[in-house]
Amino acid sequence: MKTRRRLLATGAAAGIIALTPSTALAWGTPGESNGQKTETGGDGRGGSLTSRVTFRGAVGASGDGGGPGKAQPVGDWAPPACWYEPRSAPEFSKYVENTYDETVNTPGQHSYAKTSVGKFRDKYKDSEYENYNLDKADKGNWWVAVRDEDRWMEPEAQLCDKEPFWVENGDAPDVENAVTPQILAELAYNRVSLPTTEVTLAPPAATKVNLPTWAWLDRTTFKEVSVTAELNVGGLHIAATTTATPKSLKLGPGTDDAETYPASGECVINTDGSIGEPYAKGKAEQIPPCGIKYLRSSGDGTFNLQATITWDIAWTGTGGTGGDLPDGTFGNDQAVTVQEIQAVNR
Known part of the structure; x- marks a missing residue:
């Protein structure tokens, strides 16, 4: 089974998520639960990019269910519902451009969606940043927020609300839940497949x-x-x-x-x-x-x-x-x- 992760966006980009389900700014699915490598880049329409977190070992589904399954944490602790991961400048550029092209060229698309995705594109192409920082591709990465779609309605899944931001190599992202070994360990917690308890x-x-x-x-x-x-x-x-x-x-x-x-x-x-x-x-x-x-x-x-x-x-x-x-x-x-x-x- 797969658990989808979606890009969290605020302001103009949030409207895209609400109005264009097929082209939402969505970082897609992490690695297969059997540990296979994820795909890289978007699909033909630029509709999604895959999360790069992969899992291997005694891996099970992240959802609830009978039979072999996941541990229920003691107390009120839970694995993170959202976190931030890096993306290369070319990958981020391709994603935004493809999303923009699909949105504005979709027949019957609402004008608000076109305006929203246009503003989002301009921020990273011609306004606050210049051409997605492609000339700095070897000096840093874009960091994007992803969330667990199974928990997207939970308040915790809305905490990673920062729009994509640039981080120079060697600098630490100035946000909570930037991916670290401990974040990965907590995500793995939710994937450990435990045997059925039959005494x-x-x-x-x-x-x-x-x-x-x-x-x-x-x-x-x-x-x-x-x-x-x-x-x-x-x-x-x-x-x-x-x-x-x-x-x-x-x-x-x-x-x-x-x-x-x-x-x-x-x-x-x-x-x-x-x-x-x-x-x-x-x-x-x-x-x-x-x-x-x-x-x-x-x-x-x-x-x-x-x-x-x-x-x-x-x-x-x-x-x-x-x-x-x-x-x-x-x-x-x-x-x-x-x-x-x-x-x-x-």
Whole structure:
């Protein structure tokens, strides 16, 4: 799957976005989620340029969904909804010129759209700047704002509202969210594909009321996963690898009439990378280190056991950078049948 990124524009350019959907000033889609290289330049109509951030590793979709999926950050932290990336002068020039040509030559195009795109073009061609700084192409880059289209309605996606601006080589862009290794690490956070959390239970088919049910996860299934995000454009080559490591398992019985082991319902990871302990013959009378005891039958139905893994998230990047990001959680429900213990009177 792809997540589109669009150029954020203010003033005159904003009108283009509203009035000309086919020619909006839009920086398009980042690298394929399988890590393939992105295309460069616009299409035949000049309608879009691709973001140069690419991803490789255990990459999944950036949206929500079941099955293998992304971590939900603990707390109110979220990966950036917008950020700034560099573009070369020739690339920026081609994009604006093609967008201008398409807008003014589209039959029935609203005059306001033509005026807006004309003002935007003049700013970079003949007014505040001269011919897109093409004579300085080896001395700097244009920096443009991109945003995550899946989150474009969020207030955070509107914060990168600066029109394209020029930055000389060696200078730092004077804006927040200019792409850095940490920004890349945070974007990779949203792409890490985590395995479905399905714990092994004993008894496996149906458990009994007041009988401890053992729960565990095999260490070969739950191991660290990583995604690397990389940007190589305009002389800027940076990368960051975000790694998720399983930390603990949280069990939610799906009913208040149950007890968990331990009482908190959180089973920490063992030194060998496993969680919990497999049931073995002779342990029927023991209390499991990780498990549940149901206090009533599920009747003709089942209880939805919520099994949620907490993942420790860390990153390393270009130039020896690195650090921790907020823990993430990912889990799912699995049906558990609980039966009454049948007694026989003699």
